[in-house]
Amino acid sequence: MITRARQKSAQESAALMITRSGIRIREDEKAGIEVVDFGLGRLEEEGVQVLTLLQTGRISVKVLVLMPNQTEPEHWHPPVGDDPGKEETIRVVSGTVFFYVQGEDTLKHGFLVKGKEEYYTLRHEIILKPGDQITFQPGEKHWFQARDEGAVLFSFSSVARDAMDRFTDPDIVRTVRIADK
């Protein structure tokens, strides 16, 4: 649950970070920035701000904003009907981003969210800077994190069905609920 006031302030911060990163967005797009707390109610720690630039039956393009030290929880994109699942490439626009994927534990520069260690099972660290990109195959688990400067990223993918995403943390609810007060 996020309050409407918190949603609005997060939208404004995200819009500012997007603009500063060099991505030009329209005023009507700014109001559509989705503030996602994954139903955990601790947006600053686990959350992401999402601006969908394009969504068709075949492809999706989103701008993702991570506030300083905000973490997008471990998740994967499962098959949905005829679709083998979302294939996603994330390209860093601004900031440094710490990605975690399957493989040897090399976690060094990022951190596990306190008290949630068991829901961050991937510990193989890949550090990406602006201009770098990484592709996740359908079903491939991943999580990522920004540190002090926050980050702006593009997500280029086959059709996104965010509500179908699966998370390691069983407490996560992807559909955002906004409280009017």
Add this chain to the structure above:
Amino acid sequence: MITRARQKSAQESAALMITRSGIRIREDEKAGIEVVDFGLGRLEEEGVQVLTLLQTGRISVKVLVLMPNQTEPEHWHPPVGDDPGKEETIRVVSGTVFFYVQGEDTLKHGFLVKGKEEYYTLRHEIILKPGDQITFQPGEKHWFQARDEGAVLFSFSSVARDAMDRFTDPDIVRTVRIADK
């Protein structure tokens, strides 16, 4: 046919325009900018510069650069095997772009390439500014043009198979040939 020197200078100009538009690209990407003269040998009039950021079996992301008054000739993306054809969304990053699609003749701000009028059959003008975007369905004919300031655009699409693109002008050859001298 393009000379290697002309290719290099066009790559450099395109890289500069991309960077100025706010899109961050890596040094190794700059060298991969494709300079496309459509086999017509008049790059300044009919041509495009293309940087492929992403190409998988499902999606493609490209940055397109139009030099001042350069025109991308009328074309469409036909079905290829199981694929109904490329679905493409173009989003303007910098500059004003004049798109031409099926519909009433409203051509006013752009121009038909001199001597090639018969190969520009679409005359319905749509003017897009930075932040605006337009989607072309598979098989949907289109052409577009920049005026004095040139333009930088994103092309987000289902898988691109550029060599299979079809053009109204029968003289066009999409595969680029570079002359060593």
